[in-house]
Amino acid sequence: MLSICFLTFLFFTVGDSNTWSDLDIPIEHAAYFFTNNPSIHAQCLADQARCPYYEQAKSLPPFDVACWGYEPNCKNNASLVQCSGDSHGWTTSKEKQIYEFWRTADFGYIAEKRNELREFCSPSLECVDHLRFCRAKNIYIDFRHTETSKHIDRYREDILKPGDIGGHCKLNRDDLIKNGDHKSPLQSWFSELQFFTEINDTNSFNCDITITKPTIIIKLDSGYNMYHHFCDFINLYVTQHMNNMFSKDIQIILWDTSKNDYWSFFSTTWTAFTSNRLIHINEFEGKRVCFQNIAFSFLARMFYGFYYNMPLIPGCTQTSLFRSFQQYIVHRLRIPQLGPLKSNQIRITLLNRTTQYRQILNVNEIVQHLRNISTNENSEYLINVVDYNINMPFIDQLNITHNTDIFMGMHGAGLTHLLFLPDWAAIFEIHNCEDKDCYWDLARLRGVKYFTWENEAKVYPQDEGKHPTLGTPHKKFTNYAFDKYEFARIVRKMVKYVKEHAAYRSAKRMKYSTTNSIPALEAEQRHTKTTKDEF
Numbered sequence: 001m002l003s004i005c006f007l008t009f010l011f012f013t014v015g016d017s018n019t020w021s022d023l024d025i026p027i028e029h030a031a032y033f034f035t036n037n038p039s040i041h042a043q044c045l046a047d048q049a050r051c052p053y054y055e056q057a058k059s060l061p062p063f064d065v066a067c068w069g070y071e072p073n074c075k076n077n078a079s080l081v082q083c084s085g086d087s088h089g090w091t092t093s094k095e096k097q098i099y100e101f102w103r104t105a106d107f108g109y110i111a112e113k114r115n116e117l118r119e120f121c122s123p124s125l126e127c128v129d130h131l132r133f134c135r136a137k138n139i140y141i142d143f144r145h146t147e148t149s150k151h152i153d154r155y156r157e158d159i160l161k162p163g164d165i166g167g168h169c170k171l172n173r174d175d176l177i178k179n180g181d182h183k184s185p186l187q188s189w190f191s192e193l194q195f196f197t198e199i200n201d202t203n204s205f206n207c208d209i210t211i212t213k214p215t216i217i218i219k220l221d222s223g224y225n226m227y228h229h230f231c232d233f234i235n236l237y238v239t240q241h242m243n244n245m246f247s248k249d250i251q252i253i254l255w256d257t258s259k260n261d262y263w264s265f266f267s268t269t270w271t272a273f274t275s276n277r278l279i280h281i282n283e284f285e286g287k288r289v290c291f292q293n294i295a296f297s298f299l300a301r302m303f304y305g306f307y308y309n310m311p312l313i314p315g316c317t318q319t320s321l322f323r324s325f326q327q328y329i330v331h332r333l334r335i336p337q338l339g340p341l342k343s344n345q346i347r348i349t350l351l352n353r354t355t356q357y358r359q360i361l362n363v364n365e366i367v368q369h370l371r372n373i374s375t376n377e378n379s380e381y382l383i384n385v386v387d388y389n390i391n392m393p394f395i396d397q398l399n400i401t402h403n404t405d406i407f408m409g410m411h412g413a414g415l416t417h418l419l420f421l422p423d424w425a426a427i428f429e430i431h432n433c434e435d436k437d438c439y440w441d442l443a444r445l446r447g448v449k450y451f452t453w454e455n456e457a458k459v460y461p462q463d464e465g466k467h468p469t470l471g472t473p474h475k476k477f478t479n480y481a482f483d484k485y486e487f488a489r490i491v492r493k494m495v496k497y498v499k500e501h502a503a504y505r506s507a508k509r510m511k512y513s514t515t516n517s518i519p520a521l522e523a524e525q526r527h528t529k530t531t532k533d534e535f
């Protein structure tokens with residue numbers, strides 16, 4: 001059943017001369033992609049001259065090894081997950097703890113959602129439980145009553161009336177209505193699909209516009225905040241896996257019910273997903289639009305979804321999902337990895353917030369102290385102080401972050417940058433301001449080591465901190481000075497961690513060794529959990 005859906009929803013134009021440039025996946029993902037796309041695998045083998053993944057295609061490992069983990073019979077599941085900590089009563093055994101982390105936070109999530117997938121209008125529309133994700137072929141949406149130009153509310157749930165959406169299919173209305181229990185703009189597609197209508201014949205759609213390209217439609221959380229906007233992007237990536245759809249020649253449509261145009265400081269990120277311009281549904285106002293292939297994306301605020309308010313089982317770290325997301329974004333945005341440095345110096349980036357709150361009052365003193373230590377102790381690290389503000393293009397910020405071994409900053413959305421650190425990196429949330437799980441959990445998802453301030457007696461808040469509107473005491477709304485010796489002590493621990501990381505050592509050897517270092521590398525990796533997984 002699964003493999004059939006898979007093939008019918010294979011969005012790839014075979015024989016197209018742009019096939020390979022539109023595919024543009026990281027080389028590390030090629031084997032996994034070929035396992036899931038046998039016909040493209042064959043095409044690559046037949047196109048040695050142009051297929052950039054020919055070597056991977058030629059030596060494709062067996063399907064039960066070259067797989068992401070969600071494919072039926074994949075043995076390569078949970079391959080990166082490490083659960084050295086206690087689950088604090090969430091599960092009764094280590095196996096269950098690993099499985100639970102994989103199921104909720106890694107590709108196991110997709111395995112589970114693929115099992116939920118079923119037809120709601122046969123054969124055009126398929127969805128998972130609670131309509132968190134759907135996909136459809138040959139449907140129409142009638143935008144003649146949406147009035148987007150009259151509204152400023154981005155999340156109206158009543159813009160489609162009975163008959164405004166439908167397809168030529170047999171509707172299971174009972175199941176559709178039963179799955180309306182998560183109805184909410186960023187939790188499900190129920191509001192948009194509740195009036196899905198059976199139409200006898202596709203000719204009666206009378207479309208003004210027909211979109212033939214594979215399409216993903218998404219409702220966005222917030223373009224203004226990196227933490228929230230990357231909830232959108234990770235869900236888009238999960239959607240691509242769900243749908244086995246990685247070509248860059250796709251159409252992305254923003255379901256925003258207001259007249260306001262989308263703007264985001266982070267908008268470069270879209271170019272990793274599509275080479276086509278984004279369409280905002282206000283462009284469709286007054287028109288009937290037909291879609292040949294459309295997926296309704298997973299959304300940013302789903303219960304047990306990625307990654308906002310996600311209950312994450314304690315004791316575990318490192319998912320293949322977030323690691324591959326990093327590889328995918330970094331590859332498609334062409335961000336190079338210039339490290340590890342030959343000098344063995346650790347590249348430290350300190351985020352110096354210049355916002356009103358959560359500044360480091362004595363940042364200059366701390367930096368001077370750390371530099372002095374490094375100068376006196378074998379130049380162990382280099383410190384780069386950055387202010388990631390609106391004047392520095394996001395792509396340049398990502399370039400710095402990706403070329404950082406230790407990233408440090410106060411609690412705040414800028415720490416979302418940790419998603420783009422190299423595998424051996426560590427993050428120092430200098431002070432979490434009593435919001436202790438947010439970036440710790442994100443670091444666990446990504447698999448970078450998390451550090452934070454340990455000694456409350458050695459941090460000096462400027463004042464109590466008051467919530468600007470509520471007036472109640474709030475640790476996030478003040479600035480902090482830190483004991484420089486204690487700060488340096490934590491930095492030392494982090495430097496040690498990075499230098500001893502197997503991935504750091506093997507990346508360094510790979511980069512600078514002139515002889516063939518492969519045997520040594522394999523020996524080293526045998527000690528780590530990463531052995532099974534090669535991407």
Ligand SMILES: *[C@@H]1O[C@H](CO)[C@@H](O)[C@H](O)[C@H]1NC(C)=O
Binds near residue numbers: 074075076077111
């Ligand atoms: C994960 O892989 C193991 C074998 O390595 C297999 O027994 C298990 O069923 C797989 N789990 C899932 C959910 O696919």
Ligand SMILES: *[C@@H]1O[C@H](CO)[C@@H](O)[C@H](O)[C@H]1NC(C)=O
Binds near residue numbers: 200
């Ligand atoms: C749909 O087609 C069937 C059989 O061709 C016909 O009996 C029915 O009346 C049609 N329904 C509508 C709404 O046109």
Ligand SMILES: *[C@@H]1O[C@H](CO)[C@@H](O)[C@H](O)[C@H]1NC(C)=O
Binds near residue numbers: 334396399
């Ligand atoms: C990233 O930074 C390096 C070194 O500064 C530079 O050579 C490269 O062009 C940058 N790449 C991007 C995509 O910004």
Ligand SMILES: *[C@@H]1O[C@H](CO)[C@@H](O)[C@H](O)[C@H]1NC(C)=O
Binds near residue numbers: 352353354363364367
């Ligand atoms: C950090 O930012 C503050 C405020 O803009 C500035 O005064 C300070 O010099 C900066 N420190 C460093 C080390 O760049």
Ligand SMILES: *[C@@H]1O[C@H](CO)[C@@H](O)[C@H](O)[C@H]1NC(C)=O
Binds near residue numbers: 369372
């Ligand atoms: C730098 O370190 C040396 C040796 O520990 C110390 O004597 C000196 O006072 C330090 N200088 C500064 C500016 O901290």
